[in-house]
Amino acid sequence: MLPEFGHFALILALLLAALQAFFGIAGPALRRDRWIAAVIPAVTGQAVMVATAVACLIAAFVGFDFSVAYVAQNSNTSLPLFYRVAALWGAHEGSLLLWIMLLALWSVAVAIGARNLPRHFGARVLGVLGVVSFGFLLFTLATSNPFLRLDPAAADGNDLNPILQDPGLVVHPPILYTGYVGFAVAFAFAGAAMLEGRLDQHWARWTRPWTTAAWCFLSCGIALGSFWAYYELGWGGFWFWDPVENSSFMPWLVGTALVHSLAATDKRGLFKSWTLLLAILAFSFSMLGTFLVRSGVLVSVHSFAADPARGIFILAFLILMVGGSLALYAWRAPLLKSSAGFELGARESFLLFNNVLLVIAAATVFAGTLAPLISDSLKLGTLSVGPPYFNPTFMVSMLPLLALLSVGIHANWKRGRLEDSQRTLLYTFVVAAVLGCGLAFGVYSHGKVLTPVAATLGFWIVLSSLVDPIDRWRRGMSVSRAVLGMTVAHIGLATAVIGLTTVQSFTVEEDLALSAGGTANVGGYEFRFLGVKPVDGPNYSAVGGTVVVTQHGAPVGVFEPQKRQYWVKHTVKSETAIKIHHGSNILLALGDDLGGGRWSVRVQIRPLVSFVWLAALIMAIGGALAASDRRYRTARVTSEGSEGLSARQAG
Amino acid sequence: MTPRRRRLMLVLGIVTGVSLAGALALSAFRQNVMFFFDPSQVAAGKVPAGERFRLGGMVTKGSLRRAPGSLEARFVVTDFSHDVPVSYSGVLPDLFREGAGVVAHGRLRPDGTFVADEVLAKHDEKYMPPEVARSLKLRHGESRADAGAPATAAPAPPPTPAPSAAEHPPAATGS
Numbered sequence: 001m002l003p004e005f006g007h008f009a010l011i012l013a014l015l016l017a018a019l020q021a022f023f024g025i026a027g028p029a030l031r032r033d034r035w036i037a038a039v040i041p042a043v044t045g046q047a048v049m050v051a052t053a054v055a056c057l058i059a060a061f062v063g064f065d066f067s068v069a070y071v072a073q074n075s076n077t078s079l080p081l082f083y084r085v086a087a088l089w090g091a092h093e094g095s096l097l098l099w100i101m102l103l104a105l106w107s108v109a110v111a112i113g114a115r116n117l118p119r120h121f122g123a124r125v126l127g128v129l130g131v132v133s134f135g136f137l138l139f140t141l142a143t144s145n146p147f148l149r150l151d152p153a154a155a156d157g158n159d160l161n162p163i164l165q166d167p168g169l170v171v172h173p174p175i176l177y178t179g180y181v182g183f184a185v186a187f188a189f190a191g192a193a194m195l196e197g198r199l200d201q202h203w204a205r206w207t208r209p210w211t212t213a214a215w216c217f218l219s220c221g222i223a224l225g226s227f228w229a230y231y232e233l234g235w236g237g238f239w240f241w242d243p244v245e246n247s248s249f250m251p252w253l254v255g256t257a258l259v260h261s262l263a264a265t266d267k268r269g270l271f272k273s274w275t276l277l278l279a280i281l282a283f284s285f286s287m288l289g290t291f292l293v294r295s296g297v298l299v300s301v302h303s304f305a306a307d308p309a310r311g312i313f314i315l316a317f318l319i320l321m322v323g324g325s326l327a328l329y330a331w332r333a334p335l336l337k338s339s340a341g342f343e344l345g346a347r348e349s350f351l352l353f354n355n356v357l358l359v360i361a362a363a364t365v366f367a368g369t370l371a372p373l374i375s376d377s378l379k380l381g382t383l384s385v386g387p388p389y390f391n392p393t394f395m396v397s398m399l400p401l402l403a404l405l406s407v408g409i410h411a412n413w414k415r416g417r418l419e420d421s422q423r424t425l426l427y428t429f430v431v432a433a434v435l436g437c438g439l440a441f442g443v444y445s446h447g448k449v450l451t452p453v454a455a456t457l458g459f460w461i462v463l464s465s466l467v468d469p470i471d472r473w474r475r476g477m478s479v480s481r482a483v484l485g486m487t488v489a490h491i492g493l494a495t496a497v498i499g500l501t502t503v504q505s506f507t508v509e510e511d512l513a514l515s516a517g518g519t520a521n522v523g524g525y526e527f528r529f530l531g532v533k534p535v536d537g538p539n540y541s542a543v544g545g546t547v548v549v550t551q552h553g554a555p556v557g558v559f560e561p562q563k564r565q566y567w568v569k570h571t572v573k574s575e576t577a578i579k580i581h582h583g584s585n586i587l588l589a590l591g592d593d594l595g596g597g598r599w600s601v602r603v604q605i606r607p608l609v610s611f612v613w614l615a616a617l618i619m620a621i622g623g624a625l626a627a628s629d630r631r632y633r634t635a636r637v638t639s640e641g642s643e644g645l646s647a648r649q650a651g
Numbered sequence: 652m653t654p655r656r657r658r659l660m661l662v663l664g665i666v667t668g669v670s671l672a673g674a675l676a677l678s679a680f681r682q683n684v685m686f687f688f689d690p691s692q693v694a695a696g697k698v699p700a701g702e703r704f705r706l707g708g709m710v711t712k713g714s715l716r717r718a719p720g721s722l723e724a725r726f727v728v729t730d731f732s733h734d735v736p737v738s739y740s741g742v743l744p745d746l747f748r749e750g751a752g753v754v755a756h757g758r759l760r761p762d763g764t765f766v767a768d769e770v771l772a773k774h775d776e777k778y779m780p781p782e783v784a785r786s787l788k789l790r791h792g793e794s795r796a797d798a799g800a801p802a803t804a805a806p807a808p809p810p811t812p813a814p815s816a817a818e819h820p821p822a823a824t825g826s
Contacts, residue, residue, distance in 0.1 A: 344657050356665055364676045371680070381686050382785075384705060388683035393676040400668075511741040513722045563745075572745045591742035596720035602742045 003068050006056025007147040013049035013100075014141060016042050017134040020107075024127020025195065028120035036123045043111045043126055046133065047104040054101050057094065057146055061087055067153030070094060070146040076159035076568050078539035086170045087160045092310075093146035095173060099290075100140060102174070102181045103133050110185055110210070117206060124192035125185075132184050135317050143310045159539070159568035168228035176221025176248060180286045182214025183251055186258060187283035190276045191325060194332040199276065204266035207279070209627040211262060215255045216623035222248050223616030230609070231576050231587070238503075238609060241390040246369045247289030250362050254282040257358040259623075264351045268340050268413060273333040274355070280329060284322045285362070290314060292369070343416025350408030354401060361397040365390065395450070402457040402497060405490065406464040424467050432460035439498070444506045444607065451505040458497035465490045485626025492618030499611025508605045511591070514547075515598045523605040525586065526550045532590070532599060540564045542575070545590045545599060549579075556581050561590040561601075585609045685756065689786035694733040698759055706735060706765050707754045707783040715749055728753060728765070730790050739767040752783045 020042035027035030057070070061084045066072040074090045089098040107129045114122030140146075189207040193199040225248065230238040239245060258278040264270045342348040368385040375383050406428070410421035418425075436456030465487045469479050508523035516531030530546040542564040549556040559577035566573065576589045584607040591600030687705040688698050698704055706728055714727035723740045726749070737755055747753065747770060757767035 344661060349661065352661075352665075356668065360669060360672045364672070367676065368680070371684070382705075383684050383686045385680070385684055389676075389679050393672075393679050396672050396675050511722055513720060515720065574745050589742065594717055594720050594722065598720035600722055600742045 002056045002059050003065065003147040003149065006053040006060075007145065009049045009052040009056065010097075010137065010141060010145075010147070013046045013053065013104075014134065014137040016046040016049060017130050017137055020046060020130030021127050021134055022130075024123045024125075024130050027127075028123050029195070036119055039123045039126050039130075040111050040114075042130070043104075043107050046130075047108045050097075050101050050104045053147075054088070054097060057088055057097065058085055061085060064157070066155070066157050067150055068146075069148045069150040072150050072154040072157045074157070074160050076157040076539065078568065079157070079160055079165075080538060083160055083165050083169070087164075089173045090160050090164050090169065093140070093144040095177070096136065096140045096144050097146055098174065099177055099181060100133065100136050102177050103129070103136065103184060106178075106181055106185050107133065110188070113210075121192055121196060124195050125188045128188035128191035128195075129184060132188070132321070135321065139310075139313055139317060143313055157568075159566065162540070162564070162566040162569060162571045162573045163232065165539075165566075166228065166232050168224065168232060172221065172224040172228050175217055175224060179214050179216070179218025179221045180248070180251065180289065182210070182217055183255060183279075183283040183286050185214060186211040186255075186279045187325070190279035191328070193276065194325075194328045197332055197335050199265075199272050199336045201266055201269050204262050204275070205632060208259075208262050208266055209629075209632040211255065211258055211279075212623045212627040215252070215259055216620040216627070218248070218252050218255060219616045219620045219623070222252060223613045227613045231578055238606075238612060241365075241368070241385075241387050243292050243369050244289075246365050247285070247292045250365055250369075251282050251285040251289065253358050253362040253365070254278060254285055257355045257362075258282050260351050260354050260358075264348055268342070268348060270338045270340055270342070270348055271352070271355075272336040272338050273329075276329060276333060276336070278355070278359075280322070280325045284318070284325075287314075287318050287321060340414070342414050345411060345416030345418050347408060347411040347413050349416070350404055350411050353404050354408070357397045357401040357404075361394055361401075364393040364397070368393070399454070399457065402454075402461060402493075405493075406457070406460045409465055409486075409490065410468070425464065428463035428467065429456075429460055432456050432458075432463055435459040439502065440505070444502065448505050451501055454501040455498060458494045458501065461494035461497070462491050465494075480629060480631075481625050482629040482631065485622045485624070485629070487622070488625060489619045489622025492615045492620075492622055495611050495618055496615030499608045499615060502608040503606050503612065506607050507609075508603075510603050512601045512603060513594055513598045514601055515596070518598075520603075522603045524551060525556060525581075525605065527588075527601070527603060529599070529601065535562060537564065539568065540566045540573075543590070545588075545601065547577075547588055547601065549586065551581070556586070559586075559588045561588045563590045563592075580610065583608050583610075687754075689783070689790070690728055690730045690733040690735045691786075691790060693735050693759065693765075701758065703756065703758050705754055705756055706737070706767075707752070707786065708735070709783070709787070710747070710749050710751060710753050712750045728755070730786055732790050735765050736763065737765045737767055739770055741770075743770055754783065 020039060023035045023042060024039045026032070027039065057068075059065075060068045060071045061075055062081065064071075064075070064077055066075075070091070070093050074087045074094070075084055079087065087094070089095040107126060110129065111122075111126060114125065117125070186207055189203065189210065193203050222245075225245070226238045229240070258275065261271045261275045261278055265272055265275045368389050371385050372383055375381060407418070407425060410425060411418060433452075433456045436454075436459050437452045439455045439459075440452035469483060469487050472479050510520075510522045512520045512522070512527065514520060514527070514529035516529060519526055519528045521527070526549065528548045528550070530548060532543045532545045535542040535544040542562040544560050544562045547559040547561070549559060557579045559579065561577040562575040564573045564575055565571075574589045574591075576587050578585055578587045580586075584605050587602075587604040587606070589602040591602060594600055685703060685705055687707060690706070690708050692698065693706065708728040708730045711727040711729045711734065714725075716725045717723065722742075723738065724743060725736065725738050727734045728737050729735075737757075739755065739757075754771040755765065755767035756769040756771070757765055759765055
């Protein structure tokens with residue numbers, strides 16, 4: 001009974017989304033106040049219905065209701081409760097439901113925030129969100145209903161994919177999706193501005209915190225995914241330029257550009273139509289990501305069994321949404337003129353460079369991700385594009401971006417004179433170069449050409465970002481949260497650069513064949529294999545290996561990697577053992593019984609790889625600080641004129 | 652400089668930068684793209700000599716051999732028309748199985764052995780690399796059930812709990 005109830009709730013949510021879209025868009029256009037007043041109840045009602053549907057599916061999972069096809073495919077009586085709840089988003093249908101629930105939550109948050117917005121504008125934002133929600137609900141109900149019954153019911157479930165039986169499943173998808181879906185809010189603000197045919201600095205100020213919040217979640221989500229792949233997949237890499245990773249990275253790149261172009265729109269009323277275009281692009285990439293992952297058209301580690309009908313639906317939806325919003329853009333953007341000028345050395349120029357470089361980076365990733373698809377459909381052969389393409393092309397746009405960042409944060413708005421900060425820039429650069437070369441040649445040896453260059457750029461960003469805030473703090477002046485947030489986020493980026501440079505330059509990997517009692521030396525560490533023993537788990541049996549690691553006789557740790565055999569799916573999965581020693585991650589994975597008493601063991605030593613994930617957290621903290629700045633909270637409609645003026649003078 | 656000239660410089664600079672990045676991306680692309688071949692194409696000599704490529708097919712049952720205690724593994728990849736012997740030194744992925752689909756990266760040695768430097772694993776044991784599925788389909792019209800993998804045709808109907816189909820034959824019913 002409960003699954004039917006959930007199905008029914010989902011259908012009601014679809015109807016409410018249609019109402020929300022209609023009232024939100026038609027209400028302001030036809031000036032019907034009662035229609036506008038109906039938007040918020042529609043949003044709330046939709047959220048309640050979606051929550052009901054989610055609760056019904058969770059109940060089916062918790063209660064082992066194997067008459068529901070989705071539960072039977074992704075759960076099992078031996079699956080622990082923890083994973084039974086998270087199994088909700090363990091496969092396609094449920095992850096769409098998660099997507100819809102998060103969109104409903106963002107919509108409710110916007111509805112609460114919309115009290116501070118002009119009535120018509122707020123209604124339009126929620127109307128556009130209603131359109132998006134309607135599309136995804138229709139998709140779910142038409143092609144991916146999680147409540148379908150199984151007749152006859154299964155005696156037991158098929159179990160959750162063992163790869164997903166990990167705490168990573170509980171946190172990674174919801175946070176990543178919160179970021180993905182969050183760009184729908186920026187998209188909705190852009191849509192509302194285009195419907196209105198008006199975009200002022202208030203618009204930018206309303207949009208900024210939402211966009212930054214979505215960006216924070218996406219940053220964390222991507223990093224969590226990377227971390228999960230690192231310890232779970234047993235291959236030990238943290239980024240594979242896999243289509244699915246790329247499809248979360250492209251909206252991040254465009255979203256980062258959007259965050260920066262919004263700053264120029266907010267402070268100086270510049271780049272208006274460009275900002276709108278970026279908002280459309282960021283969300284389009286989010287939807288394209290769904291298309292890439294779910295249609296199964298691309299070869300990916302994330303490709304689960306795919307259904308072509310879904311791909312066609314998503315493609316049609318994508319064309320309608322992206323095409324529709326771009327058409328609206330072509331029609332309305334000429335109305336939005338940016339009047340203010342700026343000089344070549346002004347902060348605006350640097351933000352422009354930032355945007356151009358980030359969009360180029362996104363475009364190269366896009367080209368590499370879609371090339372196999374295009375070549376395939378044009379019958380040019382089945383090809384694949386990997387790190388040898390992505391790494392250098394990505395670097396081409398990132399290195400200038402990093403260099404310009406250190407200079408750009410010292411540039412003033414409008415005025416293009418950098419003379420005042422020349423000295424600061426020079427000193428910080430020299431110190432950064434010393435630190436960078438020290439890292440490349442001193443701490444680690446045998447670096448590559450780019451190692452000192454990239455490390456220097458990373459250190460330069462840290463030093464250069466800190467100069468102004470420290471100076472203000474020493475003179476007893478206050479540092480606003482927006483500036484503090486920007487500084488923290490930039491330091492986060494620098495952390496990523498330093499981590500990536502080090503790990504890319506100095507990683508040591510080796511596959512070993514070890515017999516019990518045997519030892520091997522890799523990267524200055526000694527690995528002594530003590531042999532294997534059987535281990536029992538709740539729904540698997542395993543062999544566990546024991547490896548004692550020492551460095552010059554000093555103990556580093558005892559590693560116990562496992563090779564698990566899951567009972568239900570008969571799947572084999574490696575469980576890696578990881579320890580951090582002097583900033584380096586040492587990863588061990590147990591391979592196969594090679595015969596003759598020997599086992600294969602994969603050893604990887606990745607220095608500073610944790611910096612890459614830590615960086616995302618720092619960036620997200622920076623973003624959260626910036627988004628919570630007072631300027632955004634006090635931006636009420638009533639204080640329209642004076643607020644904008646004083647902000648412009650202050651900025 | 653007049654504002655107009657300055658703007659022109661800015662636009663020119665950006666255009667130069669974008670085209671430079673485009674040219675670099677294109678050349679990186681040309682040099683680093685990897686093509687996919689199946690054993691029949693390899694047998695027909697379609698692979699350019701010395702080029703790194705992706706080999707895909709099924710691992711022939713009973714073909715996995717190891718010298719005891721050695722990391723070096725040897726197996727045969729087949730599309731049921733032609734076979735290619737593969738050698739790989741290292742830890743094989745968890746989901747590597749005889750009778751299942753596989754994709755390997757590497758080069759062909761003059762003696763016809765494919766030396767793999769990477770053997771790919773997938774998230775899902777049911778999952779079949781689409782190229783492999785397509786090549787098998789092309790060669791044989793339908794996928795071979797005796798090959799071992801339960802769901803060999805990649806554009807599969809809505810996912811059914813395939814591996815344990817024998818235990819409880821389920822059918823998803825439309826609502």
